[in-house]
Amino acid sequence: MFENAIRNRYEFVILFDVENGNPNGDPDAGNMPRIDPETNLGIITDVCLKRKIRNYVETVKENTAGYRIYIKENVPLNRSDAEAYKYIGADDKSIKDLKKSDKDIDIKIRDFMCSNFYDIRTFGAVMTTFVKDKLNCGQVRGPVQLGFSRSVEPIIPQEVTITRVAITTEADAQNKGTEMGRKYIVPYGLYRCEGYVSANLARKTTGFSENDLELLWNSILNMFEFDRSAARGNMAVRDLIVFKHDSELGNAPAWKLFDSVDVKRRDGVQVAREYSDYDIRINEAAIPEGVEVKRMG
Numbered sequence: 001m002f003e004n005a006i007r008n009r010y011e012f013v014i015l016f017d018v019e020n021g022n023p024n025g026d027p028d029a030g031n032m033p034r035i036d037p038e039t040n041l042g043i044i045t046d047v048c049l050k051r052k053i054r055n056y057v058e059t060v061k062e063n064t065a066g067y068r069i070y071i072k073e074n075v076p077l078n079r080s081d082a083e084a085y086k087y088i089g090a091d092d093k094s095i096k097d098l099k100k101s102d103k104d105i106d107i108k109i110r111d112f113m114c115s116n117f118y119d120i121r122t123f124g125a126v127m128t129t130f131v132k133d134k135l136n137c138g139q140v141r142g143p144v145q146l147g148f149s150r151s152v153e154p155i156i157p158q159e160v161t162i163t164r165v166a167i168t169t170e171a172d173a174q175n176k177g178t179e180m181g182r183k184y185i186v187p188y189g190l191y192r193c194e195g196y197v198s199a200n201l202a203r204k205t206t207g208f209s210e211n212d213l214e215l216l217w218n219s220i221l222n223m224f225e226f227d228r229s230a231a232r233g234n235m236a237v238r239d240l241i242v243f244k245h246d247s248e249l250g251n252a253p254a255w256k257l258f259d260s261v262d263v264k265r266r267d268g269v270q271v272a273r274e275y276s277d278y279d280i281r282i283n284e285a286a287i288p289e290g291v292e293v294k295r296m297g
Contacts (some may be wrong), residue, residue: 002207006143009250010197010213013241013261014049014149014220015297017190017275021233022157024048025184032184033157042151042189049146049193052223054119057215059226061118067215070117070125080117081129084109095133110137114206121206122216143201143208144216149193152263153272155186185233188273194258199248217242217296238275239297241282251290260286260293 024044025031034043054069061067070080085091088108090098099105109130114121124142131138162181167173197216202208217240224235243257260283269277287293 002203002209004209005202005207006197006199006210006213007203007248009199009245009248011243011254011257012195012197012220013239013258014193014195014237015190015239015241015263015280016149016193016224016235016237017188018186018232019188019234019274020185021229021235022184022231023186023189023191023233023235025231030184032159033155033186035155035157036150040154040156042149042155042186042191044149044191044193046146046148049149049223050119050123052227053122053216053219055227056219056223056225057118060218066115067118068116070113070120077127078129080113081127083116084112084130087112092129092133095135099135106135106137109135110140110205111207113137114140118212118215121208121212124206140205141201142206143198144195145198146193146195149191151189151191152278153190153265155189157184157186159184183231190238190263190272190275190278192263194254196254203248221296237297239280239295242294242296243287244292244294246290246292252288257287257291257293260284 022031022033023042024034026034034045035041036043054071057067058069058072070077082091085095088098088105095105102108113125113127117125119125120140120142122142122144124140127138127140129138160183162183164179164181165177167176167179172179197208197213220240221237224232224237241261245251262281262283264279265272266277266279272278282293282295284293
C-alpha cells in the first residue's frame with residue numbers, strides 16, 4: 001500500500017486536432033493514416049499518445065530521480081531490469097534461490113521499478129526479464145489507461161506527390177534531375193481520446209501520486225509541443241476535460257461522464273477546417289452528484 005497515492009478516481013477526455021499532417025501512420029498500409037474502414041473515422045492508437053507523454057516527461061525531467069522512462073529508444077529493457085536485481089543483491093542465476101528465502105522479493109522489485117520509472121508508475125509495464133524468471137512482479141497494471149482516439153467526423157487521407165532536387169546516386173543523376181516521393185496527410189481532423197485514472201490501482205500497486213497526476217495533465221496538454229515533425233503537420237491539444245470523483249472507487253460509470261461531452265460541427269459549416277468550426281458542450285445536468293468537472297485546455 002502507498003500512503004502518498006492519489007485518493008480520487010478520474011476520467012478524462014482529450015480533444016486534439018491535426019492540420020495537413022499524418023497523426024499516426026499504419027505501417028501495414030504504406031504509412032497511410034489509420035482509419036476505421038467501415039466508418040472512415042480516423043484512428044490513433046493509445047501507444048502513439050503514450051509515446052508523446054513519455055517524451056514530454058523525459059524532456060522536462062531529464063532523468064530526475066523517480067522520473068526516468070522505462071520504454072525509451074536505444075535502451076534495452078533488460079538493462080533497466082538489471083538495476084532492480086542489483087538493488088536487491090541478486091542476478092538472473094541467484095534470483096530463484098533468493099525468492100525461496102524472501103517471500104517479499106516480488107514486492108521489493110515491483111516497488112523499485114515503480115519508484116524509479118514514471119511510465120511504469122503511470123501506465124504499468126510488462127517486464128520480460130522478471131516474467132522469464134517466473135517472478136510475480138513481471139506484469140504491473142498501471143492506474144492510467146488510454147483508449148484509441150477517434151476522429152469526430154470521417155477523414156479523407158490525401159496522397160501528396162513531392163519532388164527532391166538531390167539525386168540519390170551518380171548513375172541516376174545522369175538520367176534525371178529530380179526524385180519523386182509521396183506522403184499522406186489529413187487536411188483537417190479533430191480527434192477525441194478517452195482515458196481513466198484508477199486511485200485503487202495507484203494505492204495498491206504503483207504509488208501514482210498527486211505530483212504524478214499533475215505531471216500527467218501537463219504532459220497531455222503539451223504532448224505535441226516538443227514533438228514537431230513535418231510528417232505530422234500541425235497538431236495541438238485543444239481541450240482536456242477532467243472528471244474528478246470524490247472517492248477512490250468513483251461515483252458514476254465512466255460512459256455516463258463521457259456521454260456528457262458533446263462535440264458537433266457548427267451550423268452552417270460545410271467542411272470543418274479548424275477547431276472553431278466545432279461546438280463543444282458539457283451537459284453538466286447529466287453529471288451525477290459526487291463528480292466534479294474541470295476544463296484544463
